[in-house]
Amino acid sequence: MRKWLKYFCTATLLLVVLVSVSGLGAKVGGTLTIALAKDPVTLDPTMALDQYSMEIIDQVFDRLVRFDLDGDLVPSLVVSWENPEPTRWVFWLREDVTFHNGRTLTAEDVVWTMHRMMDPETKAPRQRLYMVKEVRAVDEFTVEFVLNESFAPFLAILANPGLSIIPKEEIERLGDDFARNPVGSGPFRFVSWIQDKEVVLDRFADYWVAEPNLDKVIFRPIPETSVAEMSVLTGDVDVIEDVLPDDVEYMKTAGNLQVMPGGGYYYVCINMHPERTSLYEKTGKNPFLDLRVRQALNLAFDTDEVLNAVYPGIGDSIRAYGTLPPASWAYNEVIEALAPGYDLERAKQLMAEAGYADGFECEILAMSDAARQAIAIILQATLKKLNIEATIDSPEFGTLLQRANDGDFDLGVFGWSGSPDPHDYLYWLLHSDNWGSGGNNAFYKNAPVDKLLDYGATASTLDERKSYYEAAQVIVAVELPHIALYWKPEFLAKTSRVHDLQAHFQGWFTLVSPEVNVWVE
C-alpha cells in the first residue's frame, strides 16, 4: 500500500511539473482585448516613434534581438552573433522564419530593412542606425554590420521594435499604405485598423516560436485612465496598462494588478545652465551652479515620504537613487549609500553657507500627469522651508518639451526612459554633448563624466563598460544634478480570465515568446 502511495504521489508530482512546464493547462482560442491610452500613429516600424505604435508592431513583427522579461538581451530572429572586431558584427539568422505572406525571411530582408532606415529618401523620423557604415548579406542567412566606430550598445539599438524586419515586396506593393496594412513575421497578423476605435490582429499559426494560444488580439484606445480602469473591472476590456496613483490599492485587489518598477526615470531636474534660467535673468547668476544649493535641495526633499504619499503602498519599491535602473548590470549600489537622505537643518545650513539664507524666487516646470503634479506641489512646499518661493507651471507637452530643451525653467519635474542599456540613460541624461534636446536638461557638464561615458560606449567588454559606468554614477551621485525620485511603476491590470501575461519593464506586453504564450479562459 505504501509503495502504491509512493508511486501515486510521484506520478501526480510529475504531472503537475509537466503541466506547468509545457503549458498544457493553456486553452487555445479566444480574444484578448487590450486598452491603450492612445491610438497608434503608424504600424510601419521604420516610421514609428510612439509607444502605442511600438506595442502593436511588437506583435506583428520580429527583430534580430530582443530584451526578455528580465531585461537581458536574447536572440530573436538570430541564432547567434559575433563581434570579431570592435566595428564588425556578424549575425546568423534562423532559417525557419516566414513572413505572414508565406515567404521565408532571409539576410536580404534584414539588409533591405536596414538600408531603408538609413536611406534619407525614406525620411525616417529618427535615424536609429546613425552609427552604421555598411550592412551586407554574407550568405542567405548571415548578415554583417560594419560600424563607423566601436559602439558597444549596438545590440540594444537592434532590439528596438523600430528595427523590426520588413518584407520588401510588401512595401513595394503597398507603398505608404503599408503603415495601415503591415505584414511582418510576428505571432499575430494584421487584420484591420479603425482609427481611434480598434486595431485587430489574428493568430499567425506558422509563427516560428510557437503557435499562439490566442485567436485574436484587439487593441482599443481608451484615453481616460479612470474609464479604462472601470472597463477592466467590468470585463469590457481584458487588460489595461495604466492606473491612477490613487487607485493602486483598490486595483490591486479588484483588478489583479501587477506592479513593477519600469524603465521610466522620474526626477527633479536642477537647471545648471549658466545663463538661461529665470534666476540668471533676475539676479545675474544661477544659484544651482553651487553644489551646496543642490545638496540643500536634495536634503530638504523627503523622497521616501513623498513617494509613499503619491504612490501609497508601492512607494518604497519604486524609489530611485540614480539615473540607472537598479536591475541594470551596470548599476552601482554605492550610490544608495551616497544618497543625501532627509535633513532639513543641514539643508538650511548649506543654504546659509552658500549665501542664500533668505532664499530666492524660482519656477518649477512640471508635467501635468497626476503623480508629477503632486510632486511639484510637495516640492514647492519643501522649497518654502528653505525660503525659496517657487511657482509651478504646467504647460501642455509640446510647450514643456520646448522649454525644457531651451533651458527655460529653474527646476523641472521630468521623466526619461530608454532601453536597459546604461548608455541610454547615462549618456543622454548626463553627457555635455546632449545639452538641451539631447536629454541633458540639467545642462550638467563634467569632463571626467563625459570621458567615462565615452569610454563606456566604446569599450569592448562588459566588465570594462561596467567599471566606467560605475565610476560615472559615483561622481554624479556626489554632484547631484537631479533629485532622483522614482522608477515609473509599470502597471498591468487584467481580468481573471487572462493567463501568462506579465508586466514588462518597458511598459508593453509579450504575448508569445519562448517564455510565455498568453491564453484566455
Add this chain to the structure above:
Amino acid sequence: MHVTPGDPALIMLGAGARAEDLQALRHNLGLDQPIYVQYGRFLSNILRGDLGESIVSKRPVLSALLQRLPVTLVLTISSLIIAVLLALPLGTLSAIRRASILDYGSMSFALLGVSAPVFWVGVIFIFIFSFKLSWFPGSGYASISGDGFAAFIRHLILPGFALGLGMAALLARITRSTLLDVLGEDYVRTARAKGLREGLVVMRHGLRNALLPLVTVLGLQFAALMGGAVVTETVFALPGVGRFAVYGMQSHDFPVVQGVVLVVAVVVVAVNVLVDISYVALDPRVKYN
C-alpha cells in the same frame, strides 16, 4: 498654434532627440519654411479640395475627417434630441406651474445641468450606468453596419445624455422664461377668453410661439455641442472629430487642427442656415423672398 511654443518635430521625437534628426524632420515636414509659405500652401490645397496630410501620421486629413465626421454628427444630433426631449416638458411644466415645487425642482435640475462640467458628468455616468449597473458599455463606438443597431444605440446613450444634459438644462430655462412671456400676451388671453382648454392654449398658442427663440438658441448651441464633443469623445473613447482635434492640438499637427476647424465651421454654418430656414415653418410672419 504657430505662435505658441512647441515644435511638432520635437514632440514627435520626444526627449533625447539628436539635433541632426530634429533638423531633418523639420525639413521633411516643411516646418523650416516661413509661416506664410505654409499657410499659402494650405489655402491653395483647400481650393483643390485637399486639406493636406497629417504631419505625424502622414494620412490625408480630409479622409480621416470624413471617416470621423459621422460619429460626431450622430453624437451631437442625438444629444440635441435628448436635450430637446428633456427641456421642453421640464420648461413647459415649470412655466405653467410657476413657483411650485415642480418649478423649483426642474429649475434646480437645470442649474445643476448647466453647472456640471461634461467630463465630470461623463465619468459619473460611466461609474453608475456601466460600472455599477452594467446597463451600458462605458466606452467605445459601435457602427450600425458593423455591430448592429442595438449595439449602436447602447454605445450612444451614455455619451448622448452626458453631452445633452447641459444643453437640456439651458433649453429648459429658456423654454420656461420664453413661455412665461408668451403666456402673458394678449392673444393668449384672447384664446383663454374664447374658452379653449388650457392644454391647447399652452401647446398651440404658447409653446409654438415660444419655439422661435428656442430654435435660434438651438442653432447657436450646436457649435457649443461640437465643442463639447471634444471632451465627450475623449471620455467615452469615441472615434470622432473632437478626439481628432485633441490629438492634433497635443501633437501640434497643424494640418489636422486647420482641417478640423474648417470642417466644424462648415457644419456650424450649415446648421445655422437650416435654423434660419426653419423660421418660415415656425412663424408665418417670416418670409424669405
